[in-house]
Every structure is written in C-alpha cells, then in structure tokens.
Amino acid sequence: MTNLSDPIYHDEEKAREHLENIRWPDGPYCPFCGVFDSVKALPAKGSMGPGWYHCKDCRKKFTVRVGTVYERSKVPLHKWVLATHLLSASKKGMSAHQLHRMLGVTYKTAWFMCHRIREAMFDADPDPMGGKGKVVEADETFIGKPDSEFVNGVGWVQMRGVATKRKVITLVERGGRARSFKVNDLTSKTIRKVLFENIVTDSDLHTDQAQHYKRPGKEFNAHETVNHSENEYARGDVTTNTVEGFFGIFKRGMRGVYHHCGEQHLQRYLNEFDFRYSNRHLNDDERAKEALKGITGKRLTYRRTNEAA
Numbered sequence: 001m002t003n004l005s006d007p008i009y010h011d012e013e014k015a016r017e018h019l020e021n022i023r024w025p026d027g028p029y030c031p032f033c034g035v036f037d038s039v040k041a042l043p044a045k046g047s048m049g050p051g052w053y054h055c056k057d058c059r060k061k062f063t064v065r066v067g068t069v070y071e072r073s074k075v076p077l078h079k080w081v082l083a084t085h086l087l088s089a090s091k092k093g094m095s096a097h098q099l100h101r102m103l104g105v106t107y108k109t110a111w112f113m114c115h116r117i118r119e120a121m122f123d124a125d126p127d128p129m130g131g132k133g134k135v136v137e138a139d140e141t142f143i144g145k146p147d148s149e150f151v152n153g154v155g156w157v158q159m160r161g162v163a164t165k166r167k168v169i170t171l172v173e174r175g176g177r178a179r180s181f182k183v184n185d186l187t188s189k190t191i192r193k194v195l196f197e198n199i200v201t202d203s204d205l206h207t208d209q210a211q212h213y214k215r216p217g218k219e220f221n222a223h224e225t226v227n228h229s230e231n232e233y234a235r236g237d238v239t240t241n242t243v244e245g246f247f248g249i250f251k252r253g254m255r256g257v258y259h260h261c262g263e264q265h266l267q268r269y270l271n272e273f274d275f276r277y278s279n280r281h282l283n284d285d286e287r288a289k290e291a292l293k294g295i296t297g298k299r300l301t302y303r304r305t306n307e308a309a
Ligand SMILES: [Zn+2]
Pocket: 030, 031, 032, 033, 034, 035, 055, 056, 057, 058, 059, 060
C-alpha cells in the first residue's frame, strides 16, 4: 500500500533528499566529471536554496536534477516523485489529463512529464532474456486503426486489413521480464533480429504456428508451437498465454487510459508497460524506486520527444 501522505510527495526538501538517497547511495558525485571526493554541499543562502553542490575538480555547481530526465524542468521535485509513483503503480497507466488534474500542472507539462518518466522506465542496457532451461514466449499483435488513404472522388478511406496497423512483437520470459518492440513488418528477417538480439539461444522458444517463427525457431534449444487455428491454446507447458496476457493489459490500457497515441510514441508506451510487467513482483513503492533509479543518463528534450522513438 502506498502512503500518499508521505512528505516526499508534498515537501520539496524531503523529495530532494529521497531522490539524493536513491541516486547517490554512496554520497553525491559530480555529474560533469564523475568524481566523489571533491564534491561539497554548498550552504543555502540568498536565491540559492539547499541542495546545491560544488565540484572542486571542474568547479561546476549542480543539484540532484542535473543529468536526469528532470533537468531543466521547473516542476518541483515532489511533483516529479509523485508522478513517477503514480505511473509506476497504475496497472494500465495514467493519462496526462488525470495527472494534470492531480498535480495542478498544465496539460502540456503533464504530457511531457509522462514521456520523461517513460524514458526513465526504459532499460537501455538490459541483460539477455532466457537461458538454459528457461522458456521465452514470443507473439505479435496489431494496435490501432488501419491507415487511411486518399481515393479520388471519394476522399479519405480506411485501408483494409491488418497490414496497415501498427505492429508489435513482445517477448516474455516465463516468470520474468517482458520486452516489446514496435516493428515495421513481420518478416522472418525482422522477427529473427528481435529474437536474436534479446534471447539467448539456449532457451526454449514458445510461439504460435505463424510461418515467420519457423526458421529462426530452429536455432533455439527447442521451438514449441501451439496451434491456435485448431483451438489449441496449451499443450502441457507449451503455451503463449503469458505473452497474450501481457497484450491484454497493454490493449486495455491503450484503449481505456490513453485512447490513442501517435505512431512515433508507441515504443514509449510499450516501454512503460514492459517496465511495470517486468517489475510486477515488487510492491508499488519499490517499483517507483526502480523508476527513480532510471532517471539518470537519458535526458529527454522537448524536441526529442516529438521524434520517432
Ligand atoms: Zn566535477
């Protein structure tokens, strides 16, 4: 259970100390040159409040925000800490509209905060999935409406079929993490790349009988398939139910909470759902702490948010 009356969600000093403890468990280090020993806390005076440090080596001043996704934001840290907690704890996510009302910031600010927090949730350097004796399930799904095309004399019409929908491949290690990828196509070549960049080949791969898993599947320790067209969903421990459960949560979130999202943002939403799924064994406070650990080293500027992920 979360105690929302905890001062870290209301008191700027307490929020800063909370972040400092998470980011600097061994004491503050300089975000510019990386040293520990030459860093000194500066006394609060005048316009410079508490929380400033000085590095004797490079002679720069900094706070705990510098070098994080919160840098150059005017939003108080306690609102960041609360927003990060809410997004980490809500199973299907939280809309920028709701955050805007709960935090008392503008919608635009709330929207941008959400994207920065998703960035913090992204594991840029993950360990490979699977291993000897482990099962990884892989499956794909389609998101959103098909594209429209302009037809002379008719106007904009929706193109037919799933070919023009957004495509997502998700890998779930049974009992472990999930990792999702927005892809442009579902050719063997694309599937192969996703599988081999993320799963060790000692693993057992479980998929449905889709053609595009057949060739890459041969290179794993074992490749087991369930035959959905024959209404087979599990045969012994062979199943893709885990990854389909993940898609269920993702789709409910995208429909119920986020309503729609531009193609260029889809990967960020996937990162958010991957993060919550992969840390589902933690309680809400612990999961929020994991997200707060992720705020360093991936500062996101406004411009970058609007580019493709
Ligand atoms: Zn320095």
